[in-house]
Amino acid sequence: MPNPPREVIVPLDFPAKPDALRFLDLFADAGERPFVKIGMELFYAEGPSIVNEAASRGLRVFLDLKVCDIPNTARGAMASLAGLPIDMVNCHALGGLDMMRRAREGLDSRGGRRPLLLGVTILTSIDNARLNNELGIGGGVGAAVVKLAGLAKEAGLDGVVCAPGESMLIHQTCGSDFVTITPGVRFPDEAIDDQHRVVGPDDARRFGCNYIVVGRPINRAVDPVSAYRRYVRAFAGKD
Ligand code: C5P
Numbered sequence: 001m002p003n004p005p006r007e008v009i010v011p012l013d014f015p016a017k018p019d020a021l022r023f024l025d026l027f028a029d030a031g032e033r034p035f036v037k038i039g040m041e042l043f044y045a046e047g048p049s050i051v052n053e054a055a056s057r058g059l060r061v062f063l064d065l066k067v068c069d070i071p072n073t074a075r076g077a078m079a080s081l082a083g084l085p086i087d088m089v090n091c092h093a094l095g096g097l098d099m100m101r102r103a104r105e106g107l108d109s110r111g112g113r114r115p116l117l118l119g120v121t122i123l124t125s126i127d128n129a130r131l132n133n134e135l136g137i138g139g140g141v142g143a144a145v146v147k148l149a150g151l152a153k154e155a156g157l158d159g160v161v162c163a164p165g166e167s168m169l170i171h172q173t174c175g176s177d178f179v180t181i182t183p184g185v186r187f188p189d190e191a192i193d194d195q196h197r198v199v200g201p202d203d204a205r206r207f208g209c210n211y212i213v214v215g216r217p218i219n220r221a222v223d224p225v226s227a228y229r230r231y232v233r234a235f236a237g238k239d
Contacts, residue, residue, distance in 0.1 A: 004176065004210055015045060067089075079110065093152045096151075100152060103155075117158055126141065149162065149173065164197075164199045164212070202239070
């Protein structure tokens with residue numbers, strides 16, 4: 001792929017609209033238009049209005065709702081979400097091939113430009129012990145992630161959410177244009193919070209990650225815009 005996407009996505013991990021808008025104002029005042037992620041916390045509190053507000057400010061939106069249900073319901077959920085001004089949306093790959101296919105169908109049902117559909121592989125909060133002992137899935141997390149990424153591709157999804165270290169193998173097995181989106185990125189001088197497998201933005205680039213999702217180091221920084229710019233520079237290989 002000549003120009004693989006390489007961007008920093010900033011999650012709006014806030015409980016309500018006023019906090020999110022204050023945060024976005026900082027970026028608008030600095031002339032920055034970050035790609036934002038709206039997850040369950042904010043979307044369940046505010047609904048589509050927060051998505052419309054971000055889009056009306058010229059921001060691209062990744063709606064991170066991790067849909068997982070029976071195929072028919074997943075299709076309906078995606079058909080509803082397809083009416084929103086979003087650029088990316090996701091569903092759990094563990095919902096299975098048919099569910100992912102129907103989710104894609106739901107997005108296509110509106111016609112016109114559709115958002116990218118990503119599959120969530122294995123949550124980064126699940127380690128080998130949990131996978132084997134709690135969920136009863138054998139083998140390691142890495143093998144399960146690659147298997148689920150293949151399934152997502154077969155279902156017609158555009159890429160997956162995965163850990164940075166899994167990105168390279170996924171591109172090798174699913175193709176370089178199959179998008180990888182990775183949380184768990186930190187500079188060495190920052191707290192890793194509750195992320196377990198953390199890499200720096202320069203390594204994320206070397207692993208071929210297309211988008212990195214960086215939350216607390218940016219949205220809890222004293223100066224969020226400077227923190228964002230530091231990640232953008234490093235992920236672009238300019239530091
Ligand atoms: O603050 P931090 O950088 O850890 O935030 C990471 C963001 O990515 C959060 O919005 C979190 O919900 C999301 N995420 C994650 N791990 C996944 C999927 C999503 O951390 N496996």
